[in-house]
Amino acid sequence: MNSMFKGGIILIIALMAATYFMAGDAFSLGEDYINDLTMLGAFAIIAITVFVALKYINQIKNDTASGELVEDNWDGIGEYTNDIPVGWGVIFIGTIVWMFWYMFVGYPTNQFSQVGQYNEEVNEYNVKFQSQWDNPTADTLKAMGESVFGVQCAPCHGVDAEGIAGKAQDLTQRISKEQVLTVIQNGQEGLGYAMGAMPAGMASGADAEAIATWVVGGMKGEKPASFVACASCHGEDGKGMNGMSPNLAEYDVVLMAKVIENGKKSSIGEMPSFKGRINETQTKALSAFLNSIKAGE
Amino acid sequence: MFHWLEQRPFFFAVVLFLTVAFAGVIEALPDFAKASQPVVGTKPYTTLQLAGRQVYIKENCLSCHSQLIRPFKSETDRYGMYSLSGEYAYDRPFLWGSKRTGPDLMRIGNYRTTDWHENHMMDPSSVVPGTVMPSYAHQFTNTADLATAYANANTQKEVFGVPYDQDGMPKLGTWAEAEAAALEEAKTVVADMKNQQVKDAVAGGSVPEIVAMIAYLNSLK
Known part of the structure; x- marks a missing residue:
């Protein structure tokens, strides 16, 4: 010792x-x-x-x-x-108490949820999006529209927006002559505009031909007399009377919003609805972008 | 009891295993049972869609395409709402996949349409420049195996209790009824297609694989 x-x-x-x-x-x-x-x-x-x-x-x-x-x-x-040592006994009892605490209070699922984390991520993004793009300028909208187009629209309309050789709408122009003629002949299901669906056969023959030429030509020059049939819904200038019916001159925000919400079925094929995938600001942006890439301008 | 057990290593191991396994089952089963209930609105596949699903399996689409959207904003922006386990309640087998050479297809029916699929399956690079997906032109001439699809559906109904023929659920009925229904459904699909050969085939009463495939892809929502 x-x-x-x-x-x-x-x-x-x-x-x-x-x-x-x-x-x-x-x-x-x-x-x-x-x-x-x-x-x-x-x-x-x-x-x-x-x-x-x-x-x-x-x-x-x-x-x-x-x-x-x-x-x-x-x-x-x-x-x-x-007898077991007192220390061991205390730790043993303590472990049992801790087990109940861990089971009902401490278990990590009570603090963490994958979906909760996802919701937080989305909320955070939305708040940031709102504050960042509260008052976008025209240039900002155009740039945003181009990037949204590249992700959401280009798979069908093509990266150049020309519709991949007739497989989808050519977005560099508002409407083609064939499309005007087809719609006049067959009518068109409504997109949820106040004016409703367009009936078939509003004009025919040379009248339809004249309307189509004038509309596709950007509605310049002398208006054909037969356009009266169209003007009652689309307006004298073909611009849809402030959102009452589709604008024939350009992809305005109302038209974009309607097509994005409802999708569209036409002579080319069917476009699905993009509801919930493109928000309001992005819709404006797409409209601004499409109007900026018009062919011939 | 313990005194008896601690002298017998084999039985001790057996009882230990049972105890741990029991605890595991108690933890896992209730949540699993709850999560695998069908989500409201989930419906079993129709005969035509199942035939398309068989083609999907046959072509091994799942080695390049997943069907499982994870809860991340980057995924839900591109593919839509994240997947829930209850949405796979009628998938036998499930086709989650684990590799994305191509995009996820869990909700492809929400953002692609019949005519796009028609162009894409015939010649993928015509609509997606630079894609590595091969052409599936043979699906336009091969005939879909409706009989096997019906047998598949019927087995699911009889053996696994999948709710065919119930209120608000797809009708299955007898083979003759199912075949007629599949043909009707095929007609609604080809109405949006342009390929004359496929249209003629369906009008003549046979269903090319591409029609079943598109019906299946359109059903993925």
């Missing part, structure tokens, strides 16, 4: 000396006492570690077991009927 105690003291001094040798320059007793405290802590840890280790080594060397053995033994290894 005595020699072990001496050995322990020597070991402690040696370890402290080694620590001081390695990191002594931090132990300056200067203004910054944090380093001093750390060093003192290190010394305390060394002392406690050595003493605890000595205690158990001493116990292994000198203690003899006592108490009552249980009936069974395993290959000669017996077991005492001693």
